[in-house]
Amino acid sequence: MAERDKVLSVNNLVINFKTDNGILKAVRDVSFDLTQGETLCIVGESGSGKSVTSKAIMGILANNAIIAGGNIIYRGENLLEIAEEEFYKIRGHKIGMIFQDPLSSLNPIVKIGKQITEATLINSDKLKLMYNDLISEDMIRYKNTLARMNIAIDTEKKKLDLLETEIKRKEYDSVAAKAADQSLLKEKKAQFKDFVKKTKEEYMGQAKQLKAVLSETEKRAKKQVKEYKAQVTEEHNKAMAELKKRLASASGDEAKKQIQQEIKEEKLAFTNKLSITKEEAKRRALEIMREVGIPEPEKRFNQYPFEFSGGMRQRIVIAIALTASPEILICDEPTTALDVTIQAQILELINRIKEERNLSCIFITHDLGVVANMADRVAVMYAGKIVEYGTVDEIFYDPRHPYTWALLSSIPDVDSKEKLEAIPGTPPNMIFPPKGDAFAARSKYAMNIDFREQPDYYKVTDTHYAATWLLDPKAPKVEMPKIVSERIRISLEEDNHEQAE
Numbered sequence: 001m002a003e004r005d006k007v008l009s010v011n012n013l014v015i016n017f018k019t020d021n022g023i024l025k026a027v028r029d030v031s032f033d034l035t036q037g038e039t040l041c042i043v044g045e046s047g048s049g050k051s052v053t054s055k056a057i058m059g060i061l062a063n064n065a066i067i068a069g070g071n072i073i074y075r076g077e078n079l080l081e082i083a084e085e086e087f088y089k090i091r092g093h094k095i096g097m098i099f100q101d102p103l104s105s106l107n108p109i110v111k112i113g114k115q116i117t118e119a120t121l122i123n124s125d126k127l128k129l130m131y132n133d134l135i136s137e138d139m140i141r142y143k144n145t146l147a148r149m150n151i152a153i154d155t156e157k158k159k160l161d162l163l164e165t166e167i168k169r170k171e172y173d174s175v176a177a178k179a180a181d182q183s184l185l186k187e188k189k190a191q192f193k194d195f196v197k198k199t200k201e202e203y204m205g206q207a208k209q210l211k212a213v214l215s216e217t218e219k220r221a222k223k224q225v226k227e228y229k230a231q232v233t234e235e236h237n238k239a240m241a242e243l244k245k246r247l248a249s250a251s252g253d254e255a256k257k258q259i260q261q262e263i264k265e266e267k268l269a270f271t272n273k274l275s276i277t278k279e280e281a282k283r284r285a286l287e288i289m290r291e292v293g294i295p296e297p298e299k300r301f302n303q304y305p306f307e308f309s310g311g312m313r314q315r316i317v318i319a320i321a322l323t324a325s326p327e328i329l330i331c332d333e334p335t336t337a338l339d340v341t342i343q344a345q346i347l348e349l350i351n352r353i354k355e356e357r358n359l360s361c362i363f364i365t366h367d368l369g370v371v372a373n374m375a376d377r378v379a380v381m382y383a384g385k386i387v388e389y390g391t392v393d394e395i396f397y398d399p400r401h402p403y404t405w406a407l408l409s410s411i412p413d414v415d416s417k418e419k420l421e422a423i424p425g426t427p428p429n430m431i432f433p434p435k436g437d438a439f440a441a442r443s444k445y446a447m448n449i450d451f452r453e454q455p456d457y458y459k460v461t462d463t464h465y466a467a468t469w470l471l472d473p474k475a476p477k478v479e480m481p482k483i484v485s486e487r488i489r490i491s492l493e494e495d496n497h498e499q500a501e
């Protein structure tokens with residue numbers, strides 16, 4: 001995947017929670033990329049870590065969360081490291097989020113209209129926006145270089161840490177064996193030090209150049225913004241002088257009133273060039289309310305959240321997320337609380353907005369029916385890990401992980417609406433996550449090794465990977481459950497029929 005097509009990349013994310021019963025491991029080494037314009041669905045049972053992952057991206061994890069590893073790179077910045085203030089800008093501005101329960105994201109005692117306009121006014125300093133736009137490319141290039149350096153060092157450091165823990169845990173039956181490991185560790189540490197030095201030299205040279213370019217761009221941008229402001233002000237002053245002259249020489253109340261109106265408009269236009277006025281914000285709010293399909297927006301503008309139905313409230317939340325013109329939209333089970341027809345309408349709305357605004361979307365759901373309607377790609381999560389990912393066709397027509405099979409077996413039948421086969425057992429207690437493949441205890445396909453060792457990702461195609469020992473060349477060949485293969489067969493047949501017709 002070309003670097004520029006990636007709008008967000010999550011790498012080796014590890015998130016724990018402090019609880020009274022011990023450390024709960026909610027997200028265990030999760031990595032994925034989001035590509036420009038795509039919808040990535042994250043699917044998995046309750047408690048698999050879907051919301052925690054998305055909250056980490058938004059920077060809104062609970063206080064007892066510990067980010068124990070990894071990074072989230074957005075436009076060259078690690079969202080896990082940037083300053084709170086900086087995060088605010090991105091959060092409101094470039095990444096928007098829609099939650100399951102629209103009521104919890106709306107303020108119950110503030111009128112809807114005000115909540116939407118407030119979101120607009122937060123990003124109202126046009127000169128600042130102009131400046132940021134002018135420098136953004138060079139800024140990203142510079143920060144990307146630093147991020148790449150940190151990731152390279154991080155990755156090596158992790159390997160070293162792993163070795164160190166392994167050696168610490170090992171029980172030795174001879175002093176010599178222990179000494180050999182100790183000296184290996186020492187050697188690796190020295191190598192790591194060298195690696196850090198070399199990597200820093202390599203990247204810092206580049207970074208320095210990019211920084212110099214950035215400084216120049218910043219200077220130029222400052223000048224451009226200043227000139228723009230001066231030009232706009234000059235034009236405004238000229239226009240005002242002209243209008244005042246006309247006012248002084250005007251005769252008759254009607255003519256004077258007309259000029260006074262023009263003065264008012266000129267002042268408003270001037271403010272609008274530098275920032276967004278309340279009037280402008282309201283106009284935009286109404287426009288966005290119309291965009292998300294709220295009938296009679298003028299009337300609705302002055303109502304409180306409780307006066308709206310669930311579906312309408314979710315539309316308002318979407319409207320608020322859109323005021324900031326985000327680049328990425330994260331939807332966490334946005335339709336779970338709604339009934340089926342309303343659910344379909346909201347999904348349609350999200351799909352339409354996504355197309356019209358060319359958004360990239362992370363869509364979280366436990367409903368595979370929704371996945372089929374929304375996703376370009378799918379990541380299947382279980383017990384804090386992504387166990388399989390691929391294009392939507394790969395996941396539905398060529399699933400490889402027993403957990404994905406189980407999920408697919410449990411989709412209610414389209415005709416009978418009956419759940420076919422509930423997934424046996426319950427998800428594990430994440431304070432003591434199982435060793436090996438966490439799904440093993442619930443899987444009839446589990447082999448001995450599944451209970452001992454965590455499988456790595458096996459490549460199925462360039463876009464399709466699954467972390468299951470079943471894909472190991474040494475594993476016995478097993479067939480996916482009949483229920484799944486039958487469905488795939490039937491739906492492929494239907495597709496063929498449609499094509500033939």
Ligand SMILES: Nc1ncnc2c1ncn2[C@@H]1O[C@H](COP(=O)(O)OP(=O)(O)OP(=O)(O)O)[C@@H](O)[C@H]1O
Binds near residue numbers: 044046
């Ligand atoms: N603040 C917290 N303190 C302790 N544990 C937490 C906290 N927040 C989440 N967890 C735990 O982290 C794990 C993952 O939770 P998460 O909310 O991401 O699940 P989910 O996949 O979104 O599930 P659902 O489909 O129910 O929304 C769960 O075991 C949950 O209990």
Ligand SMILES: [Mg+2]
Binds near residue numbers: 050051332
């Ligand atoms: Mg959730």
